[in-house]
Amino acid sequence: MPELPEVETFKRYLDKTSLKQVIKKITIIDDRVLKVEVPDLKKAVKGKQFESSIRHGKYLLVYLNPGYLVLHFGMTGDLEYYSKKDEAPAFSKVIFHFDNDFNLAYISRRMFGKLYVAESVEEFVEMKKLGPDAYKMSLEEFRGALKRRTGIIKNVLLNQSFVAGIGNIYSDEILFKTKLHPKMKMDALSEAQIDYMFQNIKSILKIGIEKKGLLSTYPDSFLIPHRKKEEHCPRCGNEIRRLEIAGRHGFFCPTCQKDLN
Numbered sequence: 001m002p003e004l005p006e007v008e009t010f011k012r013y014l015d016k017t018s019l020k021q022v023i024k025k026i027t028i029i030d031d032r033v034l035k036v037e038v039p040d041l042k043k044a045v046k047g048k049q050f051e052s053s054i055r056h057g058k059y060l061l062v063y064l065n066p067g068y069l070v071l072h073f074g075m076t077g078d079l080e081y082y083s084k085k086d087e088a089p090a091f092s093k094v095i096f097h098f099d100n101d102f103n104l105a106y107i108s109r110r111m112f113g114k115l116y117v118a119e120s121v122e123e124f125v126e127m128k129k130l131g132p133d134a135y136k137m138s139l140e141e142f143r144g145a146l147k148r149r150t151g152i153i154k155n156v157l158l159n160q161s162f163v164a165g166i167g168n169i170y171s172d173e174i175l176f177k178t179k180l181h182p183k184m185k186m187d188a189l190s191e192a193q194i195d196y197m198f199q200n201i202k203s204i205l206k207i208g209i210e211k212k213g214l215l216s217t218y219p220d221s222f223l224i225p226h227r228k229k230e231e232h233c234p235r236c237g238n239e240i241r242r243l244e245i246a247g248r249h250g251f252f253c254p255t256c257q258k259d260l261n
């Protein structure tokens with residue numbers, strides 16, 4: 001499932017290919033991906049340009065002047081900018097036709113991706129009850145978000161209203177680097193552990209963005225290449241364990257990440 005680094009990669013792709021071109025037409029192939037009425041979507045984008053974009057958590061908000069088109073990529077979402085001479089990519093759900101020889105396809109293999117229209121970034125963030133963006137937040141914002149949270153640390157990290165952008169894979173990586181057991185209670189963390197976790201969120205997401213979220217390219221020192229049964233911890237050599245929390249399969253090292261509850 002696309003997490004923050006993948007959505008940042010989509011943002012950079014859209015910025016590189018699709019800004020400042022008049023949208024002549026929009027084709028809706030499957031309206032089940034829409035969280036907006038078709039006439040409202042058409043009215044919002046037709047004759048407009050994608051002026052700029054902002055990512056917040058796993059959402060990409062594209063400024064239309066006025067208003068925003070908001071893209072969520074669900075489990076299998078993607079974007080493709082392609083020549084009008086070529087066929088639309090497989091699983092295209094919505095196509096934006098520009099005033100040149102190119103189109104932008106919003107692709108989703110399944111139906112989990114979603115398109116919205118919003119008046120402003122603030123309105124959308126409020127409506128979705130999103131916390132601060134995990135990559136852009138300050139230490140003060142992170143500490144503020146923590147004050148309102150109790151419960152199991154892995155669940156708190158996954159909660160988009162705590163901080164936005166972290167999913168199953170990156171939450172495991174952050175806990176591995178910070179040496180915290182996934183089931184530890186959030187309010188049991190020391191100030192030093194909180195500061196260290198904050199630094200690790202930033203550094204892990206930064207590497208994720210540099211790697212464009214391609215999981216096969218992460219360094220061996222990360223947990224990511226070892227998310228399998230019978231793999232060994234790159235730090236201590238002991239066996240990696242799988243753990244189910246709230247229906248999700250996480251991985252951790254029971255030696256490096258002791259349960260201190």
Ligand SMILES: [Zn+2]
Nearest residue numbers: 233236253256
């Ligand atoms: Zn270990």
